[in-house]
Amino acid sequence: MxxxxxxxxxxxxxxxxxxxxxxxRAFFAERGVWEVETPVLGHGGSTxxxxxxxxxxxxxxxxxxxxxxxTSPEFHMKRLLAAxxxxxxxxxxxxxxxxxxxxxxxxxxxxxxxxxxFGLNALIEETTQLIRRVLPDDxxxxxxxxxxxxxxxxxxxxxxxxSLGGLRRLAEAQGGLSMDEAARDECLDLLMSLAIEPDLGxxxxxxxxxxxxxxxxxxxxxxxxEDGQWVASRFEVYCRGLELANGYDELTDAEEQRAxxxxxxAARRSAGLPExxxxxxxxxxxxxxxxxxxxxxxGLDRLIQLxxxxxxxxxxxxxxxxxx
Numbered sequence: 498m499x500x501x502x503x504x505x506x507x508x509x510x511x512x513x514x515x516x517x518x519x520x521x522r523a524f525f526a527e528r529g530v531w532e533v534e535t536p537v538l539g540h541g542g543s544t545x546x547x548x549x550x551x552x553x554x555x556x557x558x559x560x561x562x563x564x565x566x567x568t569s570p571e572f573h574m575k576r577l578l579a580a581x582x583x584x585x586x587x588x589x590x591x592x593x594x595x596x597x598x599x600x601x602x603x604x605x606x607x608x609x610x611x612x613x614x615f616g617l618n619a620l621i622e623e624t625t626q627l628i629r630r631v632l633p634d635d636x637x638x639x640x641x642x643x644x645x646x647x648x649x650x651x652x653x654x655x656x657x658x659x660s661l662g663g664l665r666r667l668a669e670a671q672g673g674l675s676m677d678e679a680a681r682d683e684c685l686d687l688l689m690s691l692a693i694e695p696d697l698g699x700x701x702x703x704x705x706x707x708x709x710x711x712x713x714x715x716x717x718x719x720x721x722x723e724d725g726q727w728v729a730s731r732f733e734v735y736c737r738g739l740e741l742a743n744g745y746d747e748l749t750d751a752e753e754q755r756a757x758x759x760x761x762x763a764a765r766r767s768a769g770l771p772e773x774x775x776x777x778x779x780x781x782x783x784x785x786x787x788x789x790x791x792x793x794x795x796g797l798d799r800l801i802q803l804x805x806x807x808x809x810x811x812x813x814x815x816x817x818x819x820x821x
Contacts, residue, residue: 505817514801514813517631518588521608521797524630528623530584530610535573537590541776543568544761545714547686549594550773551603565774566592569607569794571715572779575747578611578790579782586610588797599809600739603818606797613790617706617746620791621732624742625702627795628734632804636736637701644708644728645721647693656685657709657726664688682711697735705733715754716745734795741800744793751784 504511522532542550542565551566567573570589577585591607612620625639648656652667659667664684665676671691676684697703710718713729721728730746748754758775765772798810811817 501820503820504815505811505820506813506815510805510807510813511815513805517801517804518797520630521588521627524627525586525610528584530586530612531582533574533577533582533585533587535567535570535577535587535589537567537592538564539567539573539776540774541565541572541779542773544758544765544773544775546761546764546768546770549596549771551592551594563774568593570609571792571794572776574609574611574792575779575787576782578613579785579787584610584612597818599811600799602798602810602814604821605810605814608795608797608800609792611747611790611792613788615791617730617732617744617791620744620793621704621734624734624744624793624795625704628702628736628741628800631800632736636698639702639704640700642697642703642705644705645723647705648688651693651696652688656688657721682709685709685712694735694740695738698737698739703735705735706731708733713748714745715748715757717748736803739799739803740796741803742793742795744791746791747787747789749783749787749789751780754783755780 506514525532538553538555540562542552548568550568552563553566554561555564557564567589569591570587574585574587587609589607589609590604592604593601594603596603612623615623621639629636645656648654654663654667656664661681661684664681665679668674668676668679668684668687672687676687697705707721708729708731710727710729713731717730718727719730720726732744733740734742758780762772762775798813801813802810805813807813
């Protein structure tokens with residue numbers, strides 16, 4: 498007989514979680530952003546090489562089909578935007594295989610919202626306002642931090658121009674792992690997570706901008722004013738060493754989106770990763786005309802963890818994966 502039937506979180510914590518979720522809903526109601534619900538299962542998964550989608554085979558009107566548990570509600574929400582929804586938000590159950598630890602759970606709650614007509618600066622302001630609304634204490638001022646400058650200051654290198662060999666040696670020294678076969682992005686991700694992220698967000702809310710262009714995912718790209726290199730039009734918000742939110746100036750070009758899906762799938766094959774079905778309906782929605790604007794995904798469990806002073810996301814979930 499199983500003995501670990503109790504919740505991961507204390508009942509008092511879950512009551513506080515419910516109160517904070519009420520604050521989130523009130524925040525968006527005050528701004529005329531309406532709540533939507535989209536499917537947990539979809540015909541497309543995430544082709545991103547850094548994410549592992551979960552899938553199942555189900556009986557549908559089309560017969561036996563493979564369906565994908567969504568890593569975020571992004572694709573379906575963008576289809577709503579293309580259909581004329583206007584500003585929307587969602588508290589979505591999301592799934593990512595292999596993501597376990599104090600900051601991760603296979604199943605988690607993603608707070609995602611989209612603002613047609615908003616530029617990145619307007620969305621950064623709204624995102625930091627929401628974080629302040631949920632946290633019990635003032636986290637301090639908002640500081641814009643350029644990705645490139647963080648690497649220069651902390652590691653003494655320019656991440657855009659440093660050789661792959663140099664990045665591999667530095668990543669090996671930081672992580673204690675062999676990086677002989679590591680790709681450029683893999684090295685940068687490791688260096689960011691081990692050497693830079695832990696120091697962010699301790700003197701305010703740090704907003705990191707101007708990521709490398711190949712880390713744009715579903716964001717637009719723009720030129721770095723420093724030397725004209727392409728950079729991603731996205732931001733990430735950090736508080737007390739935790740990444741809380743990831744925002745994009747959203748890509749609306751259907752052909753560019755199709756090309757990125759194909760590039761992702763080629764990169765997955767090259768890395769020996771499982772094939773993932775891309776979302777053809779998202780491409781069709783973009784082709785029909787999704788309005789320009791910005792969107793952001795925020796890890797709600799992490800934000801609640803910070804707000805309630807807990808050490809892991811499991812402590813603010815009714816049942817984390819080991820107890821599910």
